[in-house]
Amino acid sequence: MEQRHLGRTGLRVSRIGLGTLTWGRDTDEHDAADLLKTFWEAGGTLVDTADVYGDGESEYLLGRLMEGLVPRRDLVISTKAGSVPDPDRRFDGSRAHLLSALDASLARLGTDHVDVWHLHAFDPHTPLEETLHALDVAVSSGRARYAGVSNFCGWQLAKAATWQLAAPGVRNRVASTQMEYSLLQRGVEREVLPAALDLGIGLLPSSPLGRGVLTGKYRKDATPTDSRGASDHMAPFVEPYLDDTAGHIVDAVATAADGLAVTPLQVALAWVRDRPGVVAPIIGPRTAQQLTAALSVETLSLPDEICRALDDVSAPVHRYPDHDWSTL
Numbered sequence: 001m002e003q004r005h006l007g008r009t010g011l012r013v014s015r016i017g018l019g020t021l022t023w024g025r026d027t028d029e030h031d032a033a034d035l036l037k038t039f040w041e042a043g044g045t046l047v048d049t050a051d052v053y054g055d056g057e058s059e060y061l062l063g064r065l066m067e068g069l070v071p072r073r074d075l076v077i078s079t080k081a082g083s084v085p086d087p088d089r090r091f092d093g094s095r096a097h098l099l100s101a102l103d104a105s106l107a108r109l110g111t112d113h114v115d116v117w118h119l120h121a122f123d124p125h126t127p128l129e130e131t132l133h134a135l136d137v138a139v140s141s142g143r144a145r146y147a148g149v150s151n152f153c154g155w156q157l158a159k160a161a162t163w164q165l166a167a168p169g170v171r172n173r174v175a176s177t178q179m180e181y182s183l184l185q186r187g188v189e190r191e192v193l194p195a196a197l198d199l200g201i202g203l204l205p206s207s208p209l210g211r212g213v214l215t216g217k218y219r220k221d222a223t224p225t226d227s228r229g230a231s232d233h234m235a236p237f238v239e240p241y242l243d244d245t246a247g248h249i250v251d252a253v254a255t256a257a258d259g260l261a262v263t264p265l266q267v268a269l270a271w272v273r274d275r276p277g278v279v280a281p282i283i284g285p286r287t288a289q290q291l292t293a294a295l296s297v298e299t300l301s302l303p304d305e306i307c308r309a310l311d312d313v314s315a316p317v318h319r320y321p322d323h324d325w326s327t328l
Contacts, residue, residue: 001043001298004279007175008200011115011146013076015273016295017046017204019284024057027286032061033069034288040070042295048178048204048282050080050120051105063110072111078204079105080150080178082120093123093131102138117144118178121151128156132163132171139172148176148201154191161199176202176279182272183249183314184210184241190322197277205272208281213241214268216254252313256306269297271310 003012018039023032036047049058059079066072081101084092092098102117117138123131135147149160161174177196179188181203188203196203209215218238250264257264272281285291302310 001045001295003045005202006116006146006279007196007202008173009146009175009202011076011175013046013280014044015280016044016269016297017048017078017280017282018044018291019206019282020047020049020058020062021053021284022058022286023049024054024061029061029064031287033065035285035291036062036065036070038288038291039295040074042298044295045074045076046078046204046280046282047075048078050083050118051101051108052080052083052085052120056104056108059105059108063108067110076115077109077111078116078118078148078178079109079114080118080120081105082123089125091121091123093119093126093128093134095130095134095137098131098134099137102134102143106143113142114144116146116148116176118148118150118176119152122149122153122156128160129163132160135164136171146175147172148174148178148204150178152177152179152192154195157192157201158195158199161195161201165199174199174201176204178204178206178282180207181205181275181278181281182208182210183214183253183268183310184246186314186316189316190318193277202279203277204279205281208272208283209265209268210241210246210250211238213238213246214250214253214264216250216257216264218242219247219250219254249310249314252310256302256310260300260302260306262300263293265293266297266300267302267306267310269294270300270302271307273297274301274307 001014004015006013049062051059081098082091082093119131138144139147157177164171164173179192181188193203253264253267257267269281272278283294285294
């Protein structure tokens with residue numbers, strides 16, 4: 001699998017990442033082992049998790065598999081911290097919480113360091129410089145090799161990255177940002193992606209298949225019984241992308257797939273993988289068969305006319321002040 005640099009750093013990662021959101025909850029150890037081995041054998045290196053996935057079971061399961069199935073040195077492990085199970089405060093960006101969470105993650109993963117450590121979200125109740133200092137401590141102490149953020153909007157990302165760049169050699173630059181990005185969710189193009197491109201921050205798209213909707217499995221009001229849309233706890237996650245607007249985009253993807261003799265999954269994944277600023281979409285297959293289907297996109301590059309057609313049908317409404325005001 002082709003490797004790409006993570007933002008403006010020397011770290012190289014596979015251009016498709018393996019997500020572990022369901023590990024330890026919907027994905028058991030046997031299925032997780034199949035996924036990890038298939039991914040590794042295909043040349044995949046980037047594996048993404050978080051301390052709250054499966055209440056920590058995702059990290060624990062990944063640690064077990066690294067111990068006996070796949071060499072730790074062959075993987076680039078990314079995890080996240082900051083989300084907390086508190087209805088009154090969903091995110092805790094305090095230095096105390098973040099560093100304690102990182103130590104707990106390392107214990108579950110059975111390793112002395114993670115390759116990339118992300119802040120899971122912006123905490124408006126903690127001074128940003130305190131939150132970012134936790135990233136610096138993590139890197140300087142060797143517990144993380146690189147640091148990034150997740151779910152930061154445009155001004156938050158720009159502020160964090162600029163703060164880190166203001167003291168080179170003392171503070172560690174923001175290497176990456178993880179955000180939802182797909183043909184069904186192009187909101188990052190408004191401010192986040194321009195900021196990331198300008199500041200040399202690599203984008204790691206989550207839900208690159210529109211939470212599974214872009215595979216075409218939900219067309220014509222169909223909801224497969226084994227899909228996330230039919231799951232009690234995942235159905236609300238999928239439902240926002242089952243409206244008429246999304247349906248038109250999915251139809252366009254299916255039409256493009258028919259013309260190229262490939263699958264809608266391949267078209268949707270290739271589109272986001274090759275967008276400017278994107279390093280590696282993070283996919284979350286449930287089975288090795290689904291993963292193999294996604295990894296087959298490695299040999300696919302969409303023709304320019306197909307990209308333009310998909311851009312047009314899925315284009316978000318971005319007007320003032322996001323476009324040059326003189327053109328409006």
